[in-house]
Amino acid sequence: MKDTVYGNMGTILRVDLSTGKIIREDSTPYLKDWIGGRCLAHYLLFNELDVARVGPLSPENRIYIGTGPLAGTTFPSSGRTHACFIAPLNYSGWGDSNCGGHFGPALKRCGFDMLVLSGKAPKPVYLHIKNDDIKLVPAEDLWGKGTIDTQAELIARHGERCKLLCIGQAGEHQVLFANVRTEMTNSMGRCGLGAVFGSKNLKAVAAQGTKPIRLFKPKEYYAVTKQLRDDLLDPKFGKVHSATYKVMSNWGTPGITNLIGTTGMVPIRNWQQCGIDPKFSRLVHSWNTEHGTRRESCFSCPVHCHSAYAVKDGYPTRGGGPEYETTTALGHKCDVTDDRAVLKLNSMCNDYGLDTVEFGALCSTLMELRERNIIDRDYLNGLDMQFGNADAMIELMPQVVFRKGLGKTLADGPWRVCKRLGEEALHSCYHQKGMCATGVETRSTIGSMLQFAVSPRGSHHLNGLPTAEWVNIPDIAIKVAGYKEAGDVRSYHPQAKANLVKYYEDMFFLSDSLGICKFNFGHLAYWHDSGKDLDYMYDQIIKSIYYATGIQYTVKELFQIFDRSNQIERASIVMRGCRRKDDQPNWKCLHESCPGQHPVGPIPLPPIDSKKYNRVLDAYYEARGWDKETGIPKTRQLKKRGLDFVAQKMNAALPHA
Known part of the structure; x- marks a missing residue:
């Protein structure tokens, strides 16, 4: 480990619930190439699990909970936490879930960039982390309680500074769409992480941290993060x-x-x-x-x-x-x-x-x-x-x-x-x-339809819902996709929609890996008045990463990391059986029109045109470097991206890939 780590904390905490064994691992070898949060979780999960075969509710499954280099700092909305796991709900098996609140900053201030949970406790437990004091505590008295009472009890025991992830009765009974809760509002909601907690007899994780987060250039960091905060609030921006x-x-x-x-x-x-x-x-x-x-x-x-x-x-x-x-x-x-x-x-x-x-x-x-x-x-x-x-x-x-x-x-x-x-x-x-699906009628917007269909975890907008499409500002559409048709909700322009979706899928790794909120940085219409505004956002984020960590990236370098992380997702789900047929719109989208009142677009919305859609899908596969017939990543494209280890593991599971 480096003598001084900036922005990040420099340690991965591994807890084996079966044995109670606790291991601290140096995280610094991974940080330049995989940043933290979602990207780092993808890398570790793919390398450490038999992603093709592990059962979501088996003790062999692992949960990777990461923060990020900007999490827990003065960067605005830096309270996000990301989890990666093999999922029980979606048949693709890919589990990504993210929440806001205060748990991520608390875990980070305990000294950890990533928490890895493996095995299965013999009886219900909760994990208590108070800086370097880490314990598995019996939780049979909490088993059967809802998340409100569970949080109230643990806060009463450990104090208001204790921040929690916990499950309720749905997770205990391994309901496949059980979630993990924190505080009154926030959830790691999708893919069934609560059921995975329940399968491991894990009721909660409680974090109380007081360690400082060292910044590479603190004065400069505070200045740029204050400016970003002011920009978010500026009524004239x-x-x-x-x-x-x-x-x-x-x-x-x-x-x-x-x-x-x-x-x-x-x-x-x-x-x-x-x-x-x-x-x-x-x-x-x-x-x-x-x-x-x-x-x-x-x-x-x-x-x-x-x-x-x-x-x-x-x-x-x-x-x-x-x-x-x-x-x-x-x-x-x-x-x-x-x-x-x-x-x-x-x-x-x-x-x-x-x-x-x-x-x-x-x-x-x-x-x-x-x-x-x-x-x-x-x-x-x-x-x-x-x-x-x-x-x-x-x-x-x-x-x-x-x-x-x-x-x-x-x-x-x-x-x-x-x-x-x-x-x-x-x-x-x-x-x-x-x-x-989440609350999106995908027959309304062709790019959104593509994004939902190719999403590795199933119907979910937070894998890359293309903001430029539904705000439809031509300058932004051309900036992110190269074509004004990218902003036309009804356009089936193959390259425009493929570029659009790829861009936002990669962009959403930015927030999930840095530990910041994608609502404020890409998902909603902040920074979307012009291409210059979007460039400004990236410039401020690049500065923030450097001032926090001392690591210098270009936007291109970041997006290369995000693309590599996307390739890991895709390799994982094809190893679990997903192919091109699984990237098609659902039956209702293909066969039924949808009536309703809305000022933009045809009424009723027509079904998705399968031939036109598949031309868009071809273009998307080409942009990602995947085989058009199967949707399997091409070996030479993986190696071109420096993902030889992904190609090797995928090809071992799929001899004809």
Whole structure:
């Protein structure tokens, strides 16, 4: 290890839950080439696991939880934490999950860039990290508690400076879409990380850190990070940029609902309809103005996009959030318009430790199957799962969480439920690679359709939803993709859409690897008024990395690292059986039109044109260096990128790759 490590802490902490063995490993050999966070987690997971065969819920699976060189500092919104694992929900098996809050900075200030969890504890435990004092503590008294009581108990034991990741009863019962929670609002929500925690008898990780984060040039770092903070708050920085702050700081992500609905992107009634419907207006702003108690933020974030809320009548509840994904999943997709009911469902999911997106998709899928007479009330054990019936959703949730009755089947997620029911039922499941979509109607925007389809973990916007497409500023479209058609939501221009998606997929590694929030740095419309604004953002981030760590990158060098990390994802899922057929739009996208009201785009939205889409997919594969027939990365392209170790391991698993 170097005598002095800047920005990062210089250590990987490895904990074997089976034996209790604790190992500290030097992280500095990896930092220049793999940065930290998501990129470093990908590299370690691929090299250390039999990614082709390891079972998601087996003791052989490992969880990699990383921070990043900017995490826990004065860089704005530097409270993110990233986890990588083999996932139980999506059939591709690739697990990436990310959360805000304060856990990442706490783990980092304990002295660690990465936490690696392996094995399975003989009995329930939680991991307590207090700087160099690391212990596995019996947690049988916590087993069976929800995430609210679990966090309250551990904070009472260890103090307010203790920051937590924990599971609720859903993770304990290994519901395949169980999540990992931290604080009142934040989740590592997708892919089923909570079930992996549960399979390891791991109730929680508690971190209390007081170690300083050394900076290479602290005065310069503070100056540039203060400027970035001021830029995020500046009402005159740019029309699009500044409007984003106004929406996010006042209403959080639900505030963007009608904005993205202009293209038809917002799904309604299990993706049978889309766009802007005034009957859901209470889920956009009113829930916050009437039930919100205060605005909240993650570590070092000036935006305060989160809300605490208290509902006093109808469905009394208290909680944190919700995000746009939750309001659309539990509201729009299920045709539930009562904001109080949606907030109640959000609070229940959060306490049980359940992914709101997949639970909402489960409910809306069952509602459509009921509507199509594929299932009846007998199948649902008498539950009246009709669109708009929030009370049935509330009654169903504990059955799923505790795997009681029908819940034994439903706990495996909508895709597996429909697969068991047959081909007709699968037509109602709006998924990619076995994971149901977040709040995006992908028939509305061709680049978004491509991004969801090729995503290694299934339908998810945070793998690279192309912002330039739905803000449609020609200067930005040309800047990031080389063609103005990249910003046209209806264009099937092969090279434009391929370049667009590749760019944003790579860009999203930036935030996940540095430990910062992608909402403020690429995912939403900050820095998207002009190409110069985007260049300015990168210039400030490059400076920040250098002033924090002493490591100098160019933007091109960073994007080469991100591309290499993407190749690791792809090699992993093809080793687990994914091919070109798994990068196709789902049945509903290919065969049904989607009616709705929206000012941009045709009404109804037509199905995806398969021939045109596959020409776009060809161009994307070419840009990534993958075989057009199979979607398998080409050996020579991997070696060209310095990924000989990936090619060797992949070819050993796939003799004909």
